[in-house]
Amino acid sequence: MMQKGIYTRYIYPFEFFTIPKRVVMVPMIRFIVQKLVFMIVSLYVLVTATFVLMNAVPGSPLQREKATTPQIQANLEAHYGLDKPLIQQYGIYLKNLLKFDLGISMKKRFYSVNKIIADSFGYSLRLGIVSVITSVVAGCVLGIIAALHHRKFLDHLAMVLAVIGLAIPSMVMAPLLQYLLAVKIRLFSVAGLDSPLDYVLPTIALSSVSIAYIARLIRTTMTEVLHADFIRTAKAKGLPGHLIVWRHALRNSMLPVVTYLGYLIAGVITGSVVIEVIFAIPGMGKFFVQSVVDRDYPLIMGITVFYAVLLMVCRFLADIAYALVDPRLRNFKKKVA
Amino acid sequence: MLNSPKMKWRSILSAVLTIALAGTLLAACTSGGNKNSNDAPTPVGNSPGTNTQSNDGGNGEPTGEPKEFRFTIGGEPSSLDPNLFTDSQSYIVGIGLYEGLFRLSADGTSQPALAESYEVSPDNTYTFKVRQGAKWTNGDPVTAHDFEYSWKRILAPETAADYAYMLYYLENAETYNAGEATADQVGVKALDDYTLEVKLQNPTPYFVDILAHQSYWPVNKNAVEGKPDWATDISTLVTNGPFRMTEWQHGGKIVLTKNPEYYNADKIHFDKVTILLVEDNSTVLNLYQTDKIDWIGAQAGAVPTDQVQQLIQSGEAVVQPVASTYYYLFNTTKKPFNNVKIRKALSMAINRQAIIDNVTKANQQPAYGLVPPSVKGADGKTFRELYPDNYFEENIEEAKRLLAEGLQEEGYSRFPETTLLYNTSDGHKAIAEAIVDQWRQALGIEVKLANMEFSTFLEVRSAQQFDIARSGWGADFNHAVNFVYDLLHSTSGNNDGRYKNMQVDDLINSALATSNDKEAIDKLAQAERIAIAEDMEVLPIYYYTTVMMVKPGFVNVASDFGGQLSWIYGDKQ
Numbered sequence: 001m002m003q004k005g006i007y008t009r010y011i012y013p014f015e016f017f018t019i020p021k022r023v024v025m026v027p028m029i030r031f032i033v034q035k036l037v038f039m040i041v042s043l044y045v046l047v048t049a050t051f052v053l054m055n056a057v058p059g060s061p062l063q064r065e066k067a068t069t070p071q072i073q074a075n076l077e078a079h080y081g082l083d084k085p086l087i088q089q090y091g092i093y094l095k096n097l098l099k100f101d102l103g104i105s106m107k108k109r110f111y112s113v114n115k116i117i118a119d120s121f122g123y124s125l126r127l128g129i130v131s132v133i134t135s136v137v138a139g140c141v142l143g144i145i146a147a148l149h150h151r152k153f154l155d156h157l158a159m160v161l162a163v164i165g166l167a168i169p170s171m172v173m174a175p176l177l178q179y180l181l182a183v184k185i186r187l188f189s190v191a192g193l194d195s196p197l198d199y200v201l202p203t204i205a206l207s208s209v210s211i212a213y214i215a216r217l218i219r220t221t222m223t224e225v226l227h228a229d230f231i232r233t234a235k236a237k238g239l240p241g242h243l244i245v246w247r248h249a250l251r252n253s254m255l256p257v258v259t260y261l262g263y264l265i266a267g268v269i270t271g272s273v274v275i276e277v278i279f280a281i282p283g284m285g286k287f288f289v290q291s292v293v294d295r296d297y298p299l300i301m302g303i304t305v306f307y308a309v310l311l312m313v314c315r316f317l318a319d320i321a322y323a324l325v326d327p328r329l330r331n332f333k334k335k336v337a
Numbered sequence: 338m339l340n341s342p343k344m345k346w347r348s349i350l351s352a353v354l355t356i357a358l359a360g361t362l363l364a365a366c367t368s369g370g371n372k373n374s375n376d377a378p379t380p381v382g383n384s385p386g387t388n389t390q391s392n393d394g395g396n397g398e399p400t401g402e403p404k405e406f407r408f409t410i411g412g413e414p415s416s417l418d419p420n421l422f423t424d425s426q427s428y429i430v431g432i433g434l435y436e437g438l439f440r441l442s443a444d445g446t447s448q449p450a451l452a453e454s455y456e457v458s459p460d461n462t463y464t465f466k467v468r469q470g471a472k473w474t475n476g477d478p479v480t481a482h483d484f485e486y487s488w489k490r491i492l493a494p495e496t497a498a499d500y501a502y503m504l505y506y507l508e509n510a511e512t513y514n515a516g517e518a519t520a521d522q523v524g525v526k527a528l529d530d531y532t533l534e535v536k537l538q539n540p541t542p543y544f545v546d547i548l549a550h551q552s553y554w555p556v557n558k559n560a561v562e563g564k565p566d567w568a569t570d571i572s573t574l575v576t577n578g579p580f581r582m583t584e585w586q587h588g589g590k591i592v593l594t595k596n597p598e599y600y601n602a603d604k605i606h607f608d609k610v611t612i613l614l615v616e617d618n619s620t621v622l623n624l625y626q627t628d629k630i631d632w633i634g635a636q637a638g639a640v641p642t643d644q645v646q647q648l649i650q651s652g653e654a655v656v657q658p659v660a661s662t663y664y665y666l667f668n669t670t671k672k673p674f675n676n677v678k679i680r681k682a683l684s685m686a687i688n689r690q691a692i693i694d695n696v697t698k699a700n701q702q703p704a705y706g707l708v709p710p711s712v713k714g715a716d717g718k719t720f721r722e723l724y725p726d727n728y729f730e731e732n733i734e735e736a737k738r739l740l741a742e743g744l745q746e747e748g749y750s751r752f753p754e755t756t757l758l759y760n761t762s763d764g765h766k767a768i769a770e771a772i773v774d775q776w777r778q779a780l781g782i783e784v785k786l787a788n789m790e791f792s793t794f795l796e797v798r799s800a801q802q803f804d805i806a807r808s809g810w811g812a813d814f815n816h817a818v819n820f821v822y823d824l825l826h827s828t829s830g831n832n833d834g835r836y837k838n839m840q841v842d843d844l845i846n847s848a849l850a851t852s853n854d855k856e857a858i859d860k861l862a863q864a865e866r867i868a869i870a871e872d873m874e875v876l877p878i879y880y881y882t883t884v885m886m887v888k889p890g891f892v893n894v895a896s897d898f899g900g901q902l903s904w905i906y907g908d909k910q
Contacts, residue, residue: 059792069830071494071515072501079497109416110566119587175619183623190623191615192589280615282588295792324351 028323035319039312043305047097050304051090054297061106061295080106093301102305103298107291113302117284121269121306123193124276124283128269131203135210135264136257142211143218144245147253150223162215165208174205174278191280202279206272210264214257221253228252254325262318266311403608404909406891407630408902409615409638413588418561418568419554420491423499425636429902430612431551433580433593438465438484438533440905441549445660445713445815445898451479451555452548461537461852463544469531472598473557475575481527483555483577489513489520490561491552503552503813506544508536542854543816550814579605579905589614606908612637625886634885635659635896635903642764645699645884654886656700659900660711660812661881662820664704665757665772665805666798666834667874673753674804678743680873683805685729686736686779687772689878696767699884704877705729706869708820711898712812715855720817724862726877728870733779740780752782759786759807760794768878769807798833806833808875812899821845821861824875825868836874841867 062076077083081092096103102113146158181201182190188201225231226249234244271285284303291299414427419435422428432440438452449455455465471479488507491498494516505511508524524536537544547553560567560575567573571585579599584592591612595605613630615621621638624630633640633654640654648654667674674680689703702710706726714720744752757773759765766788773784784805789797798806810831812819823829826845827837841864848860868874883900894907 059790059796069502069511069514071511072497072499075494075497075501075514076499079495107415108413108569109418109421111569112566115569116587123589178620178623183626186627190627190629191613191620277617278620280589280613280617280620282586282614286616293790293792324354 031319035316039316042312043308046308047094047301047305048090050301051093054295054300055086057295059295061297097305102302105296105299107294107296107299113298116287116299117302117306120271120282120284120287123281124271124285125269127193127199127202127206127275127281127283128265128271130199131206131210131268132261132265134203135207135214136261138207139211139214139257140218140250142215143222143253144250146215146219147222147226147249148241148245150226155219158215159219162212165212168208170205170208170272171274171278173208174202174275177201177205178278193279193281198279202275202281205278206268206275210260210268213260217256217260218253221256222249225249225252251325255322258318258321258325262315263311266307266314270307270310404606405609405611406607406632406894406904406907406909407611407613408632408904409613409621409624409630410636411614411616411638413614414591416568417574419551419556420487420496420498420500421568422551425901428551429637429904430591430593431554432903432905433578433610434574434576434582435551435554435578436471436479436599437549437551437554438467439545439548439553441815441897441903443893443895443897443903443906445711447546447549447815450549455545461540463535463537464528465533465535467531467533468600471577471600473560473575473577474581474596475557475560477557477559477575478530479555479577480530481533482530483557484533484553485525485527486558486561487554487556488525489523490556492523493520498552500550500552503547503550506537506539506541506547508538510538539850540852541849542852542857543814543818546816547814580607580610604906606906607904610904618642625888628888631888631891632886632894632902632904634887635883635900637902637904640884640886642698648886649700649884654884656882656884657896658702658709658711659881659883659896660709660815660898661809661900662704662707662709663701663768663807663809663878663881664707665876665878666803666808667805667876668801668803668834669837669874670801670835671804673743673747673749676743676747677872678739678746680876681729682736682740682743682780683776684873684876685732685739687775687876687878688731691775692768692771693879696771697764697879699882701879701882704880706865706877707810707824707875708817708865709812709880712817712820713815713898714817715858720858720862723858724865726869728866729873737780740782752780754785755782755804756785756787757805757807758794758797758803759788760791761788765807772878801833801835805876808833809881811881815898817858817861817865818845818848821864822849825864834874836868836872838867838872838874841872 060082061080062073062082074083081089084092093103100114102117105111105113105116108116142158142162146155149155178190178201181187189195189198192198193202231244231248234248239247270288271281271283273285273289275281276283276285287299287303288307290296291303410426410429412426414422414430415424416422416427417431417434419431422431436450438450439447440450442448451468451471453466453468455463457463465481467479467481467484469478473479473483488504490496492501492504492507492510492514494514501514502511505514509518509522510524512518513520513523524538526534528534541547555577557575557577560573564573567575571582574582574585576582579596579601580593581596582591583594584590591614593610593612595602595608599605613624615624615638618639618641621630621633622641622644625633625638630638632638635657640648645654649656667680669675693701693703704726705728706721708720708726710719710721712720714723716723740752744750757769759769766786769786773786776782776784788794794806797803798808810820810824822845823831825836825841826832827835827842844860844864844867848857848864851857851860869877881900883896885896887894890910892908892910894902894904897903
């Protein structure tokens, strides 16, 4: 039944992933182009801002505890192009960026930033994907349980667990897990990602916050949805509880989670510094901090650009995902949430 | 309804899009791990070891269990190119991969390695005979030409090497590095394949000690020429040492195996050395306690500070002195620290042992001089044994008196506002707070504290924008001149306090000019005495130690004099 107002109709199961061609396709293309243009402009602003900030901070990548002679300093600066005026350095950098060349690291001689990212991203990505899947699954389960038993014991229990996950920072949880489950009881290995079992501890530490967050999101949204008319209709029709949840309630509650996932995925697959340091995972998380400490300009820029692109792509995919998940949002003339 | 062509097309399209989305994620997952690494696992769950591209197929494995030694280093080596690296991580890996004319032994002496013999002539010319039969991992023989090539490369201005100054002892080296001379004019020449002639700018009695430093290691011209990133990957790395690299997982792990073609293969007992890259000290300790590594200490992993005392008590950890000194630097260009009495007062008013017992807690030794105890002297004795650091004593009464006199001389009625600067770290903070408290109690003065991130701190310190700054200095090679010249000579770039005393400069200059090592050391000791006993140029606090743990059965793995792991000749029994 088409309604005039928005959000008063629910999603029929078969509408999941169907795209009414005429309504959506043309605005969809315009939508994509708009977003792409916006992404490129944002990226440009980001690169410029990072470049300015980076050069404004005192300290230089050529700083060493032992003083080097002025001649050696001059040689180093010439080698890295740091003796050119800033505008020129900026121009050179932009030019290389267009060729997808992120430059050569100043701290690790002769390693290109592309190589550094390529070598390390794989580990962060793998752990990140496992963590996202775990977060979604565990978060949904927790959230559904809470919503189904709203205001009763199980709801409170689930929410307490969620808050614990939110409250304990990863730098406390990670060493604790490592000590209890890898040293005291030799269930898992202390460090590295060599075998599937090695993923367990870092994933728990990494996902605890997002599980909590997703659980709360699902709980809030689903509690509302469960009070809707169509759910009562489904119950009246005799549909068993789990099917109500799976086919009807969950889909209608997923939207906020999709928004959150957009940011979560980008953030998690680029690696968490704390988790990677404690579990000795050679991912790219540490470069976010290390490169700034080292004033390694090309690496700072490269990492920032990489993360920004990833984030924008994920947000973009999330926007597309709305349209796929919720036919009510396929009217692209209205700005999507 | 699902049968209509429109619906069919829609469901196909939606299915395709879903698969595409999932596919891109998974594709990124597998390709990201494989791209430039020779040995990263493809599917989740495969051990990296099984997918390794091995450079050394199992050739002639000895019967019985292969002897393996495992330890950690704090991070990826900055470079494995001997002309370029400056950090301990690269050094510890590098001593296994490369061999120079001389090699540093665990007791701190420079032992001949590829230098079979040498002669010194009165005009400061060394002639080295290079051992025959040594090979690079690409099959080339190691010749004197490799040394000439390598030393000229590190001095070449285009290379922009940090440690180029370590070769300034060579004739015309400094001018070549400044771009004012040609490579041919530099005082190193291969007379034939196995004879190397080295001409020095000045008589340098300790030149042989310096030759063990990584800046003097050879590199293979065929491997290096035209390939600036030759040392960044296992496929292009060419080495000549007792071990060769068989696995390199960037950021994760390095595996070395014994080089069967090493000329001294009999002395090498380990078959395999696994080096894990782990930054966090608690993780290192956990790995040790779960038997995943065999060693902690000496820049190859570190024991977490809060566990040190407990582990020393239980006997699992031992402490050893290291050639580094922790001290505070006075800015002698700024009032009131231009006044020697005030400097002396501050130095005599603190209780070093109390700091060691209660703050740093790793059995360090109180320092009253600059040159640490493990630096060698002459005649088989260490520098400190020959010249004890009895330059002054802690004495609060005397300190109070000196402070009052000094303030009066400078025209102050009370101690002016002073800031103690240190680079951000819990360790430095604890020490600084303790010392400020000691000054408060002993002298009744109030000193402020300020901390900065390391790079910023270095900039500020080099620009003399401080009152008192924390400082530390470690030996580059085993000779007192590394401390005395670098920290006390008025023209030295590392003399951030801008200390200047012509008498000290003269003594150091004449020490550098003599060819008699014992005489040189004596002059350096005199210089140190003046600088500290008379001038109190710095406020020495303690000499560093390293805390080490090793699994039973391992011998000949130890900290060298400079506090770095010496493991080449180790054995497992």
